[in-house]
Each structure stands twice: as structure tokens, then as C-alpha cells.
Amino acid sequence: MKTRAIGIEIGGTRTKIGLVNLETGQVESMIVTPTETKDSSRFLHLIGEAIHQLKDRAAAEEVVITGIGIGVPSFVFANGMVDSTYGFLEFMEDYPLADHIQQQHGLPCLLDNDARLVALGEAVYGQGRGYGRVLVLTLGTGLGMGFTIDGKLDGPLPFAHMGGHLTIATSDTVCYCGKTGCLESLVSSSGIIRIANRIGWPQLYPDLPLTAETIFNQKNNENADAEAVVDEYLGYLKTGIDNYVNLYAPDIIVLGGGIAKGLTNDIDTLHNPNLLNPFKAYKTTLVISELEEQAGILGSAALFRE
Numbered sequence: 001m002k003t004r005a006i007g008i009e010i011g012g013t014r015t016k017i018g019l020v021n022l023e024t025g026q027v028e029s030m031i032v033t034p035t036e037t038k039d040s041s042r043f044l045h046l047i048g049e050a051i052h053q054l055k056d057r058a059a060a061e062e063v064v065i066t067g068i069g070i071g072v073p074s075f076v077f078a079n080g081m082v083d084s085t086y087g088f089l090e091f092m093e094d095y096p097l098a099d100h101i102q103q104q105h106g107l108p109c110l111l112d113n114d115a116r117l118v119a120l121g122e123a124v125y126g127q128g129r130g131y132g133r134v135l136v137l138t139l140g141t142g143l144g145m146g147f148t149i150d151g152k153l154d155g156p157l158p159f160a161h162m163g164g165h166l167t168i169a170t171s172d173t174v175c176y177c178g179k180t181g182c183l184e185s186l187v188s189s190s191g192i193i194r195i196a197n198r199i200g201w202p203q204l205y206p207d208l209p210l211t212a213e214t215i216f217n218q219k220n221n222e223n224a225d226a227e228a229v230v231d232e233y234l235g236y237l238k239t240g241i242d243n244y245v246n247l248y249a250p251d252i253i254v255l256g257g258g259i260a261k262g263l264t265n266d267i268d269t270l271h272n273p274n275l276l277n278p279f280k281a282y283k284t285t286l287v288i289s290e291l292e293e294q295a296g297i298l299g300s301a302a303l304f305r306e
Contacts, residue, residue: 017047067108122291133147251285
């Protein structure tokens with residue numbers, strides 16, 4: 001009997017739903033739908049349509065779906081209740097998402113924090129395969145952090161899902177968490193744009209879109225202003241990574257998310273091995289994700305590996 005699982009990653013603007021072969025780590029079919037942030041019924045309807053399409057495909061191929069895993073930007077309780085998305089999904093406060101999905105589709109549903117499931121996907125199917133302690137940082141609209149040990153999440157509940165909110169700088173920039181100088185506010189895409197605005201990028205380059213991608217491209221073109229922006233950004237990220245090394249002692253650190261693509265040429269500079277390490281012989285490896293946007297789908301589905 002062939003079995004598959006459905007993995008769902010709820011993102012800032014898009015929700016990705018995939019049919020996953022858990023043995024091979026292949027996303028055999030993927031559907032992308034806009035993320036509905038205001039209306040619960042429409043949110044469930046959009047996801048439900050995609051689930052029905054994948055169920056139909058599985059039935060046509062005589063494949064049994066074992067369950068639906070979902071990554072949510074929140075703390076998630078063991079019973080599948082979403083605590084809060086801090087206003088991102090306006091209706092998702094103390095929200096029984098797992099119950100809704102199970103009742104509508106007749107399949108088991110498991111939830112976890114989205115960044116933790118990205119880490120699980122990387123540990124099982126991506127750059128973290130073969131490593132014991134895997135730390136994954138997802139750099140995009142925010143900073144997601146997940147940690148696995150021997151291919152499993154580091155605990156049954158996502159107690160450390162706010163781990164991107166370390167104070168690492170003296171800054172008057174207030175993060176949504178309430179802190180200033182917060183790592184997430186400095187190394188997210190908005191952090192890069194904030195640095196660029198401070199040096200007057202819109203006035204210097206009115207014909208260039210002010211995006212993280214533009215700034216990294218201009219840095220690769222040896223634009224001195226872009227180099228200054230990226231250098232400051234890399235300083236914050238390096239400080240954060242060095243802190244995480246002392247907290248988690250990862251064997252490998254995987255950088256994912258949209259911003260990670262721009263860090264390929266700087267990856268070797270993002271950890272200072274001469275700092276005091278967890279133990280004398282400690283070494284870690286830094287790499288860029290190769291799973292890219294499939295990591296969250298794979299990690300969500302991987303909740304049904306066993």
C-alpha cells in the first residue's frame with residue numbers, strides 16, 4: 001500500500017500545500033493559494049479546496065493519505081489549538097485549527113510552529129541530513145528559528161518559537177515583540193530596508209526598487225552603498241549566529257528563506273570560530289538551504305513519518 005502525507009505551510013502572503021512521499025522526501029504535487037488573514041471561513045475554504053485536489057490525485061493513483069501536517073506562525077498546543085498569531089491571522093486566537101481540518105476532511109491533523117517544521121524538513125530531507133544537532137534560521141519577513149536533534153524536534157511543544165527575539169544591539173527600533181535592538185527586527189527584510197533608508201537609498205537610487213533582493217544584487221555589482229548596507233546587516237546576523245552557537249551547539253546551521261539566497265558569498269564569514277565555544281573541539285558548518293520553499297511542506301508532512 002502506497003502512502004503519502006499532506007504538508008501545509010501558512011505563510012505571510014501565500015499558503016503552500018503539498019502531497020509528500022515521506023520515504024523519498026519528494027513533493028509530488030504542490031498548490032499555492034493566497035493566505036486569507038481576516039475571515040476564518042474563507043481561510044478554511046481555500047485550504048480545503050487544495051486538500052480536496054490532492055486527495056483526488058491520491059485516489060486516482062491508489063495512494064492512501066495518512067494525515068495532514070500544518071505549520072503555523074504561532075505557539076501551538078498538543079491538542080492542535082493555535083494560541084495566537086499576534087494579529088497576522090486576525091481570527092486565529094485560541095483557534096482549534098486541527099479540529100476544523102479533521103472534521104472537514106476526515107484525516108488526522110497535526111500542527112506545530114512553522115519555523116520548527118522548516119527545521120524538521122531540513123533535518124530529515126535537506127542540508128541537515130546526517131547531522132545530529134541542526135539549527136535552521138529562516139530569513140524573510142521575520143526570523144524563524146527551529147532546532148532538531150537526531151532528526152526530531154527538540155521537544156513536543158514550540159516553547160522556543162520566539163527565539164529570534166534576542167536583543168543584540170543598542171537601537172531605537174522597536175520590534176513587534178516590544179524589545180528594541182531585537183535580532184528579528186534587524187535581520188528581516190524590513191531590517192535591511194531600514195538600514196538602506198537610513199543612508200538615503202531612495203534618494204540616491206530613485207529608479208531602483210527598495211527591496212532586499214535589489215540591495216544584494218547591487219552589492220554583487222560592487223555598489224559601495226549596497227556593500228555598506230549588507231555589511232551592517234551581516235554584522236547583526238553574525239552576532240545572532242554566535243549567540244545561537246552558545247545556546248544550541250549545532251553541528252550545522254542552515255540558512256533559509258528569501259534573504260538566504262543573497263548570502264551565498266558571505267556564508268563563511270557568519271561565525272567566528274575563535275570565540276569561546278561550547279567545548280574545545282567544537283566546530284559548526286554553515287550552509288544555505290537547497291529545499292527553499294519546499295522545506296516547510298516537507299517538515300509539516302514529516303510529522304507523520306512514524
